[in-house]
Amino acid sequence: MVIPPWIINPYGDIDETNVIIQEELTELSTNEEFKVQFKNGYQQFWLQNNIPVTYPVLSNIARIFLISSPSSYLVESGFSAVTNLLTKKETDWTSLAEVI
Numbered sequence: 001m002v003i004p005p006w007i008i009n010p011y012g013d014i015d016e017t018n019v020i021i022q023e024e025l026t027e028l029s030t031n032e033e034f035k036v037q038f039k040n041g042y043q044q045f046w047l048q049n050n051i052p053v054t055y056p057v058l059s060n061i062a063r064i065f066l067i068s069s070p071s072s073y074l075v076e077s078g079f080s081a082v083t084n085l086l087t088k089k090e091t092d093w094t095s096l097a098e099v100i
Contacts, residue, residue: 007062008042011035024055 006016006025014025028034031054038045045051046062 003065004061006058007046007065010042010045010058011038020057021061024058028055028058 004016005012006014006021010025010028014022014029016022016025034045034051034054037048043066046059046066051062052059
């Protein structure tokens with residue numbers, strides 16, 4: 001999966017063939033309020049609440065790319081958490097058995 005460069009840096013050079021995306025990127029590049037918020041990182045930038053209202057086409061495309069990646073991370077994190085819990089329980093039971 002190739003992430004469009006404008007998702008990672010919407011304030012860079014606009015090299016997009018879709019006219020609607022081009023228009024929204026041009027509007028976004030002149031919006032100083034959003035430019036300041038972009039300094040927090042592109043993931044947080046695209047997932048904030050006011051982006052879909054102001055730039056609906058860009059937001060929908062960006063969310064597709066950004067939400068698909070964290071889902072595998074969340075699954076792996078969940079498995080790690082369960083493994084840690086099970087390992088901790090075994091350690092607790094072992095130390096309890098040593099006391100008795």
